[in-house]
Amino acid sequence: MPDYQELILIRLGEVALKGLNRNKFINRLINNINYRLRDLGKYKIYQDQSRIYLENRKNVTEAFPTNEILKRIKDVFGYVSASPVRRFVADEVVLFEQVEKYATELFAQLDSFTFKLETKRINKKFPLRSYDVSSKLGALVLEKFPNTAKVDVHNPDYTLYVEIRDDIYLYHQIEPARSGLPVGSSGKGMLLLSGGIDSPVAGYQMASRGLNLEGIYFHTFPYTSDQAKQKVIDLAKRIGDFSGKFHLHIVDFTEIQLELNDKVPANMLTVIMRR
Known part of the structure; x- marks a missing residue:
């Protein structure tokens, strides 16, 4: 010994x-x-x-x-x-x-x-x-x-x-180390993931200030490929490396998006989808 x-x-x-x-x-x-x-x-x-x-x-x-x-x-x-x-x-x-x-x-x-x-x-x-x-x-x-x-x-x-x-x-x-505040010490937050760089960076910054995160991704197959969905899943796993537990909600948005395209004026479409 x-x-x-x-x-x-x-x-x-x-x-x-x-x-x-x-x-x-x-x-x-x-x-x-x-x-x-x-x-x-x-x-x-x-x-x-x-x-x-x-x-x-x-x-x-x-x-x-x-x-x-x-x-x-x-x-x-x-x-x-x-x-x-x-x-x-x-x-x-x-x-x-x-x-x-x-x-x-x-x-x-x-x-x-x-x-x-x-x-x-x-x-x-x-x-x-x-x-x-x-x-x-x-x-x-x-x-x-x-x-x-x-x-x-x-x-x-x-x-x-x-x-x-x-x-x-x-x-x-x-x-x-990463400094910041322990995840979970500042409540909960929802992170909208798109597959780009902005959302995971925002998630990192939110987690660093103590927020316990969950993610949400709106999938519009076949207009958005399964490769794009897999990219978001991979990003969610990487965010989980920093935030600990990270649950990703994947929402099938195709039918809703088509309905909005039919009934919402073009100049209001982006605003309505963000709502």
């Missing part, structure tokens, strides 16, 4: 600025993440200040599927970034052991690389200050890779992040 725990750190953005109703948005985000992982397994997901942590439940022996989880939640609205993290006890000796192990796994196969350390010492009981932690860990990496490592504090290839809280969190990867 490793002497650290793998988890995913999810950083909140706009949601963290909410007031007394903040929990409503956070709970919706957690529900949306759970929905994306529903067939992968059940995980412990909890919020602490402006962050959400996702990890294995107690007594779970299976490996934590970090990459698969990141892949599944990358299009979820409501958070700004996520990082795969190693968590271990807040002990100075353990910290140096873990960083050496982490750096070896990360850098051993590289011909050359630049790096820097960034330390946040939230736990003021930890004996070393943030600057001292970064300096000593940087020296450790240089000693471990004397011929390939070089410090670059302005534009490094890798940044190792160390956060000293009740436990220590170590990571280097920050995956940007």
Whole structure:
């Protein structure tokens, strides 16, 4: 068994600025993440200040599927970034052991690389200050890779992040996310899909502001081909990647359209159809 725990750190953005109703948005985000992982397994997901942590439940022996989880939640609205993290006890000796192990796994196969350390010492009981932690860990990496490592504090290839809280969190990867509000936190909306680019873009923007969407498409076969209908279905599936559940209503509009063509003046036809 490793002497650290793998988890995913999810950083909140706009949601963290909410007031007394903040929990409503956070709970919706957690529900949306759970929905994306529903067939992968059940995980412990909890919020602490402006962050959400996702990890294995107690007594779970299976490996934590970090990459698969990141892949599944990358299009979820409501958070700004996520990082795969190693968590271990807040002990100075353990910290140096873990960083050496982490750096070896990360850098051993590289011909050359630049790096820097960034330390946040939230736990003021930890004996070393943030600057001292970064300096000593940087020296450790240089000693471990004397011929390939070089410090670059302005534009490094890798940044190792160390956060000293009740436990220590170590990571280097920050995956940007879609931001916005969690889908379902702002009510429901109906999206009219035509098969062009405007409607799916509008759907994306609506979902990003928290609307739970359903789609509607008016099909006029044989005047509109089945290929056009399939294109709309494909677009609906893509919108569902961002909005989660997305139900598409397909309405056979041919008979109604022919009736309107017969009985509505030509200069009013478009207006009536839009009504």
